[in-house]
Amino acid sequence: MSETDPRAPITRPIPPPPVSVETRPFWDAAAEGRFLIKRCADCGKAHWYPRAICPHCFSANTVWEESPGEGVIYAYSVLRRSPTGPFAVGYVTLDEGPAVLTNFVDVAPGDLAIGLRVKVRFQPTEGGPPAPVFAPHT
Numbered sequence: 001m002s003e004t005d006p007r008a009p010i011t012r013p014i015p016p017p018p019v020s021v022e023t024r025p026f027w028d029a030a031a032e033g034r035f036l037i038k039r040c041a042d043c044g045k046a047h048w049y050p051r052a053i054c055p056h057c058f059s060a061n062t063v064w065e066e067s068p069g070e071g072v073i074y075a076y077s078v079l080r081r082s083p084t085g086p087f088a089v090g091y092v093t094l095d096e097g098p099a100v101l102t103n104f105v106d107v108a109p110g111d112l113a114i115g116l117r118v119k120v121r122f123q124p125t126e127g128g129p130p131a132p133v134f135a136p137h138t
């Protein structure tokens, strides 16, 4: 496949994500193929990325919640000049509400579209836990 072929599906090595005490439960679940988000028990809103303090109301009463990891593309950008070939990054609005900054995989850059339904999957990284990426989903 040519690097300039707009029909070629995106494959891209993902660097290992940073893991902190605050995000450890997320990465432990990711290693089992489960996608977790956090929800505030006080205001009821979900958020991403996972934080101990609710970004909406600053409550410390946040709990982990398993998500199907489904949503729609809110915005994306295709970066064509890369040593590993074109890749795409952007925001997914999860069905629960939060926006996730992510990489898109297994999709031709020309098939990306605002509003396209996508679902999370986990891509292995070198020396770290698998990273959440998104691919088209019907």
Ligand SMILES: [Zn+2]
Pocket (backbone or CB within 6 Å): 040, 041, 042, 043, 044, 045, 054, 055, 056, 057, 058, 059
């Ligand atoms: Zn809250």
